[in-house]
Amino acid sequence: MGLLDRLLDKSIVFSFDRTGYRRHAKGFEPGDLDVDLAGRVCLVTGASSGLGVEVVRGLAGRGATVHMLCRNVEKGERVRDALVGEVRGPLVVDRVDLSDFASIRRFVDALDVAAIDVLVHNAGVLPAERQTTPDGLELTAATNLVGPFLLSHLLWPRLKRDARLVHVSSGGMYSEPLDVAKLLDPPAPFDGVRAYAQTKRAQVVLAELLDARSPLRVSSMHPGWADTPGVETSLPRFHTLTKPILRTPAQGADTIVWLAASPAAAEPGGRFYFDRAPRETHLSAKTRERPEERERFWVTLCELVGADPEEDFR
Ligand SMILES: NC(=O)c1ccc[n+]([C@@H]2O[C@H](COP(=O)([O-])OP(=O)(O)OC[C@H]3O[C@@H](n4cnc5c(N)ncnc54)[C@H](OP(=O)(O)O)[C@@H]3O)[C@@H](O)[C@H]2O)c1
Structure with missing residues (x-):
């Protein structure tokens, strides 16, 4: 990478924006996404809006059967109906509210699929006010992290041994260190942006932990803006x-599709990706967590979803 590219990347704005995408895309290998996904089963959360729609388009467009996991089924069905003439792969809309454990359990119990190739944790929220879920969790932590982890846990026996798990994080995670207490109980007064960044940092650490413990190919990524x-x-x-410099949703979703589908992304190694390349997970030493905090995070998360921190996820 040349000096100008490095400077532009350091500016953040001209990296996360659409000019950053175009610049990074010049280094993409043509053909990385020339894949036929017919017969593969992919689950995509948050498939009713934004990046999720583009992930569905990218995967079903290459022939995969895509389960669109939506809290609002009617909205999901409208998206499905708009895509159906365009994509090759079958689309199935399933109801699941990731902020509600009971809804996640109902979805998994009803899911008539024996083997899953791809699970994309894309759904996310950034609420302005503190809200508590039926399970007593803060809404941001429940939707962005704990609910998705419960989903991974319940689906684990059906995920193929070489399945790919993609956590859609955010560049906002660079601003926060992992802090389990703040993650699960954001301090007052509630700051939605910080609570969100905590969950996004946690997703990145979780991808590292899961990848290290399991045969699955686990990654995290951020889409830019x-x-x-x-x-x-x-x-x-x-x-x-x-607005004038924001990426299109398809540009934001490109790396998610690449991580989910490309042979070039077969060994993601728990790393954090942006524009099809692994990136650093810290821009400052101040955000580095101690090993004890990672351990606390793992054990707490497992306790919350009823998983065995030693035995499960192997
Ligand atoms: N766009 C960006 O620039 C950007 C930057 C960094 C990170 N991200 C991340 O990218 C992901 C997608 O974001 P987006 O920008 O595409 O936002 P979006 O347009 O708001 O889409 C978010 C999706 O999540 C779903 N969702 C929210 N709460 C849910 C719940 N409790 N259960 C199930 N689904 C739920 C939404 O469902 P409804 O349609 O029913 O609302 C929607 O489908 C998020 O994880 C976000 O944090 C985006």
Whole structure:
């Protein structure tokens, strides 16, 4: 990478924006995504909006059977109906609310699939106010982290040994260290952006931990800044200011599809990706967690979903 590219990447803005995507895309290997996914079964959360729609398009467009996991089934069905004439692979809309353990369990019990090739944890929220879920968790932590981890846990026996698990994190995670207490019980007054960044940091650490413990191919990634309904609703001022330079949802979703589908991404090794390349997980020494905090994180998360921290996920 040349000096100018390195400087532009360090600027963040001209890396996370659409010019950053175009610049990084010049280094993409043509053919990386020339794959036929017919017969593969992929589950995508948050498939009713933004990046999730593009992940569905990218995977089903290459022939995969895609289960669109949506909390709002009617909205998911509208997206499915719009895509159905365009993609080759079958689309199935399933109801699951990731902030509600009972909903996740109902979905897994009803799922008539024996072997899963890909699980994309894409759904995410950034609420302005603190809210508590039916399971007594703070909403951001439940939706972005604990619910998805319960889903991974319950689906584990059906995930193929070489299945791919992709956690959609955020560049916002660079601002926060892993702190289990703050992650699960954000301090008052509630700061939605910090609570969100905590969950996004936690997703990156979780990908590292899961990859190290299991035969699965686990990764995390961040999409840069893409123009989606989520950004418009959750960060209206940021959206207004940056709209002209935001990535398209397809550009934001590109690395998710690559990690889920490309033979070039077969050994992600628990790493954190951006624009099809592994990236550093810390920009400052201040955000590095201690090994004891990682251990506390793992044991706490397993306890929350009823998993055995020693035996499960092998
Ligand atoms: N866009 C960006 O620039 C950007 C940057 C960094 C990270 N990300 C991450 O990318 C992912 C996708 O975000 P997006 O920008 O595409 O946002 P989005 O347009 O708001 O899409 C989020 C998706 O998550 C779903 N969802 C929210 N709460 C849920 C719940 N309790 N159960 C099940 N599904 C739920 C939403 O469902 P509904 O359709 O029913 O609302 C929607 O389908 C998120 O994890 C986000 O943190 C995005």
